[in-house]
Amino acid sequence: MLLTLLAVSFIVFAAFEIIPGDAAVSRLGSNATKESVEALRAQMGLDRPFMIRYLSWLAGFVKGDLGTSYSYNMPVSSMILEKLPITITLTIISMILTIGVSIPLSLLIAKYAGSKFDKVSYGVNQFAMAIPSFFLGILMSWFFGMVLKWFSPGGYISYKKNFGGFLSYLILPAIAIAIPKCAMSIKLLRSAILTEAGKDYVRTAYSRGLSTMEVLYRHVLKNAMIPLITFWGMAVADMIAGSIVVEQVFNIPGLGRILLTSISNRDYPVVEAVILLIAFVVLLMNFIVDVLYRVVDPRLRKD
Amino acid sequence: MLLSVEDFGIEFHDHDKPEKVVEGVSFTLDKGEILGIVGESGSGKSMTALAIAGLLPRKKLIKEGRILFEGEDVLTMERHKLRGLQGDEICMIFQEPMTALNPTMKIGTQVEEALRIHHTDMNDAARKERALKWLKNVELEDPERVYGSYPHQLSGGMRQRVMIAAAMVGEPQLLIADEPTTALDVTVQAQIIKLLQKLNKESKIAILFISHDLSLIRQISHNVLVMQNGHLVEKGAVDDIFEHPVQEYTKKLISAIPKVEL
Numbered sequence: 046m047l048l049t050l051l052a053v054s055f056i057v058f059a060a061f062e063i064i065p066g067d068a069a070v071s072r073l074g075s076n077a078t079k080e081s082v083e084a085l086r087a088q089m090g091l092d093r094p095f096m097i098r099y100l101s102w103l104a105g106f107v108k109g110d111l112g113t114s115y116s117y118n119m120p121v122s123s124m125i126l127e128k129l130p131i132t133i134t135l136t137i138i139s140m141i142l143t144i145g146v147s148i149p150l151s152l153l154i155a156k157y158a159g160s161k162f163d164k165v166s167y168g169v170n171q172f173a174m175a176i177p178s179f180f181l182g183i184l185m186s187w188f189f190g191m192v193l194k195w196f197s198p199g200g201y202i203s204y205k206k207n208f209g210g211f212l213s214y215l216i217l218p219a220i221a222i223a224i225p226k227c228a229m230s231i232k233l234l235r236s237a238i239l240t241e242a243g244k245d246y247v248r249t250a251y252s253r254g255l256s257t258m259e260v261l262y263r264h265v266l267k268n269a270m271i272p273l274i275t276f277w278g279m280a281v282a283d284m285i286a287g288s289i290v291v292e293q294v295f296n297i298p299g300l301g302r303i304l305l306t307s308i309s310n311r312d313y314p315v316v317e318a319v320i321l322l323i324a325f326v327v328l329l330m331n332f333i334v335d336v337l338y339r340v341v342d343p344r345l346r347k348d
Numbered sequence: 349m350l351l352s353v354e355d356f357g358i359e360f361h362d363h364d365k366p367e368k369v370v371e372g373v374s375f376t377l378d379k380g381e382i383l384g385i386v387g388e389s390g391s392g393k394s395m396t397a398l399a400i401a402g403l404l405p406r407k408k409l410i411k412e413g414r415i416l417f418e419g420e421d422v423l424t425m426e427r428h429k430l431r432g433l434q435g436d437e438i439c440m441i442f443q444e445p446m447t448a449l450n451p452t453m454k455i456g457t458q459v460e461e462a463l464r465i466h467h468t469d470m471n472d473a474a475r476k477e478r479a480l481k482w483l484k485n486v487e488l489e490d491p492e493r494v495y496g497s498y499p500h501q502l503s504g505g506m507r508q509r510v511m512i513a514a515a516m517v518g519e520p521q522l523l524i525a526d527e528p529t530t531a532l533d534v535t536v537q538a539q540i541i542k543l544l545q546k547l548n549k550e551s552k553i554a555i556l557f558i559s560h561d562l563s564l565i566r567q568i569s570h571n572v573l574v575m576q577n578g579h580l581v582e583k584g585a586v587d588d589i590f591e592h593p594v595q596e597y598t599k600k601l602i603s604a605i606p607k608v609e610l
Binding site for chain 1: 401440442450452511514
């Protein structure tokens, strides 16, 4: 896990070495004289060789010092700590929507497998899966904001001021993020439910006098969810990374926003930190997925 | 008379041509009787058993005749009424104890399930007490431990005992056992047969015992039905069938039993 993070941090650093653009130039503007740029580069330590810069950044990171943002002139750690709750809340709402909607819907679709309802929902599902979240976000922003005027597009209330108001501004972006994931989830869960529904223990459950819905909820669901755990875990990591674009569409100042501005400003310390954070979340989700497997499936537990 | 099957038949409609898998089967089963059904695979014995338990799918097949349980037709009964019988009056155990239990649910919960549905007046403690009593009745050692276990922690024989306990917990009148020992090894097979005989004596439960194994059928049954290709070829008391078989097919089956010479 540490090795993975180390590799990711090195690749990000190297990528900035390769792509054109310079933090000093972007800070001073393109009209700055060559001398002043050189002076700033020296001051920021950008004139040092690549490996030295990487190692000194790494040394600071290990000590818990994420460095200072070039463009905002504030510690990276406090910037991230301020933005993190926004993105995390957005991800949590999206995840609750994804799981909360996909479970009852796929049970319903599975119950009527082969019917017209199943076929129609298959079509709708394919469609929902294919729409990128950001485009959905633009559509929703236009429809609910401009046409229905339920909210002012681009508006946002800080979670520090009014948590309820903050949540209400996150609902639409969360729906935009959740819809494609939910569609995918329904597709996987429907087939997992149908596979489980043909198993012997389901017939045993029917022989005890359970109704179809009782059989599905009490017996089939838990078993059908086992193959979905991996997908949901990956979905969380994907949502955090994917929120970058959706936050931009809805003008929400989360992690995605600072990542985008930092990339265009060549603000390495911030980019490094955000990307490492995303990599960390991916690895963490992998770990949580492994733990959840053991919780849900008793056969994997060690006695 | 507990059960009366009258001119029962099943016709499958899942292919282009309808296919009759069971036709014109009639028999009766009294309270406390053990009735064996013997036949090769494809003889329609399991289909008949599933029909009595109300477990045949409702689509893509046509059921003919009547299956009267205490005078009411299981085939045409409303579904909620049928569910009231299932697990309470009619119970079933299956061939594969390895897969017939839900792998992610504790044994205790599965054994208690019929009570949870049919005896809603019982509280948790009473249900647990009843479940433990039946786990003990099916001669499982350390019922408390089994109660808290998951299926994968038990052997095949133990799982079939658990299945029997889960079936008996509602104290039904009819237990349908569809090849209950086929997947088990011979010693365990004998124990399960003894257990079913004990339950029949003590609880006066009627058992419909389905097997392709004639020696098992002979050992456990009071009366026997012989089925072939969806038809009932012969029925009678166990000794009559085995000592004086009338039909050619029955004679052939009996002569095919391997004799152990000592």
